[in-house]
Amino acid sequence: MYEPKSRMFYDAVDPKTGEVMKKWSPFWSEKKEQTLNDVARPNNEGSIYKDMYEYTKDEKYKKLFIDLCESLVEKQGKEGLWMDFTPNDKEAGYFHPRFNLWYAESLLEGYDLTGDKRFLNAALKTAKFYTKYQKKNGAFYYRNYLDGTGDKYSISGSTTAFAGILWIRLLKYGVGDEFKSNIEKSKKWILKNQISINHADKNLAGAFPEIRSKSKKGKLKIYNRDVGTSFCLRFLCDYYDYEFGDRKE
Numbered sequence: 001m002y003e004p005k006s007r008m009f010y011d012a013v014d015p016k017t018g019e020v021m022k023k024w025s026p027f028w029s030e031k032k033e034q035t036l037n038d039v040a041r042p043n044n045e046g047s048i049y050k051d052m053y054e055y056t057k058d059e060k061y062k063k064l065f066i067d068l069c070e071s072l073v074e075k076q077g078k079e080g081l082w083m084d085f086t087p088n089d090k091e092a093g094y095f096h097p098r099f100n101l102w103y104a105e106s107l108l109e110g111y112d113l114t115g116d117k118r119f120l121n122a123a124l125k126t127a128k129f130y131t132k133y134q135k136k137n138g139a140f141y142y143r144n145y146l147d148g149t150g151d152k153y154s155i156s157g158s159t160t161a162f163a164g165i166l167w168i169r170l171l172k173y174g175v176g177d178e179f180k181s182n183i184e185k186s187k188k189w190i191l192k193n194q195i196s197i198n199h200a201d202k203n204l205a206g207a208f209p210e211i212r213s214k215s216k217k218g219k220l221k222i223y224n225r226d227v228g229t230s231f232c233l234r235f236l237c238d239y240y241d242y243e244f245g246d247r248k249e
Contacts, residue, residue, distance in 0.1 A: 069110035138189025157228035
């Protein structure tokens with residue numbers, strides 16, 4: 001449900017009643033006093049309303065998409081993130097690795113649609129922030145904190161790829177020459193860490209790492225999520241066009 005004054009969407013619906021949860025969000029179940037920023041966010045992931053506009057040609061979807069882009073610019077922090085909104089956690093200083101990249105990507109879609117450089121510059125700010133958290137070998141962690149720490153056991157191939165996708169796209173717009181070395185780090189990490197196609201577990205064969213680990217009752221469970229593979233494949237396609245596109249003829 002859209003809240004037009006704040007240009008945000010409420011996050012949750014009560015599964016039993018179907019009622020939009022405007023005062024309390026399960027994302028912050030331990031937080032007794034919740035504000036609008038706790039229960040809603042300027043959710044523009046995937047640029048859905050831009051797609052709806054392009055498919056239907058209905059101007060109301062274009063307006064909504066642009067409103068969300070403007071809301072993102074307005075609510076972006078100085079560091080280039082959206083720390084006021086879940087799944088970021090401002091109090092803990094934790095930021096979700098892909099969440100901010102999704103918003104930045106939607107801003108570039110907004111730039112394509114309108115030519116408004118505010119959207120380009122906001123996405124550029126996010127992209128610059130991520131260069132500080134990429135490791136020397138190209139890796140990113142899933143759990144990252146603004147103080148520079150992170151969980152080295154939470155390797156996130158999707159973030160290595162998604163950040164690379166954003167960096168490549170910005171270069172195509174003529175900004176961000178400083179991202180070239182980061183793009184190469186992403187490429188090298190992705191190519192080096194693909195799981196062998198001959199792996200005994202067919203579910204893992206040919207996949208890319210996206211590791212989540214959970215410890216409970218003295219047992220450690222390690223998962224590899226498919227989201228790493230989907231983003232790494234996107235990156236490799238974009239990288240091929242970026243590196244070899246002008247040489248095809």
